[in-house]
Amino acid sequence: MAVQKSAQPAKSVPDSTRRSEKSRRAIYDAALALVVEVGYPKTTIEGIAARAGVGKQTIYRWWSSKADVLMEAFLDLGERPLGEVKPEPYAFPDTGDVAADVKDVLRATVDQLRDPRFEAPSRALAAEGVVNEQLGRELVAKLMQPSLDLYIGRLRAAQEAGQVRPDVDPRIALEFFVSPLAQRWLQHTGPISYEYTDTLVDYALQGLAPR
């Protein structure tokens, strides 16, 4: 890591950018691997640095805690090309048909939950969030809230379009879409499939009582 800038003066900026990018990726990979192998409590900045082959100070220059490193590692994972798997959309689709749009997003979530690259680190972090309220709240704020806000926006648009009742609180309504799937995945309470998430959307919109 001790490359002397003076040795390559002309290319120093792009090289350091490349070096930084490579270090950043190595740090993310090390953090995700460690949290799976030893669990969140035993994952340390020192351990991440050693595994990534960087100095501790390199990590502290960019992040203030292991929680920060892990959360950015997750956000980065979501941005990498996923092969067959589409990343979760940053903008919620709005085709004018709220049922179709929510089904579409939930199918992408099913794909992501089944992606083996996400599975183990997601579970390790989620498990720690169950017993560590401070981390749990950070996970919600940084990793979940952006998605939940997209649901809220889409449900508000559906209310304006007359597809969702105006008296419904979108923050609670969205839980019919995300919570059953989350519980099946987190707690192993049932299988996950497109057919299942499609059914959730139909039941939630139509209601369980006869019309």
Added chain:
Amino acid sequence: MAVQKSAQPAKSVPDSTRRSEKSRRAIYDAALALVVEVGYPKTTIEGIAARAGVGKQTIYRWWSSKADVLMEAFLDLGERPLGEVKPEPYAFPDTGDVAADVKDVLRATVDQLRDPRFEAPSRALAAEGVVNEQLGRELVAKLMQPSLDLYIGRLRAAQEAGQVRPDVDPRIALEFFVSPLAQRWLQHTGPISYEYTDTLVDYALQGLAPR
């Protein structure tokens, strides 16, 4: 623990029952305390025995694994007098009004989730179930399924009474009642209250779309 039966021949049966009951309770308390203090992976039969002041063999005589001890400790906790808190009902109420009955049960669940005696051990076990699929599936089968079956029975009765659509799968429908509450509690995604669970029941039955 080496009390000789011959020393108290007349009272040997009631005394050994009392001793067993006392040991059993001490073992449950030790198991619940240990899983909170050191986590599930480091909770051992040896540790439980030492803390409960019993021999390891006493535990192995009654249970085959630490998971078994912990699950029975939970079931026992649910049966102890709860002060202000009602235990979850063993029979789902059926007043003929499915909305009122589900609200009633969910309010009891809110009380239980807020009971400090349940909080820490429940979280410790649930967190381990997230990363340990085998334990997760045991928790579902032994601790959750009996409650889920009561929901299924009540929803089937509501279908027969015309209060729930006949084409709805009760196993999926019940998730609108239990999963949002479970996720708020497990993942710290939102506050828990009677008003919240009442709202879930109304939204689920009426549906989000205008009628």
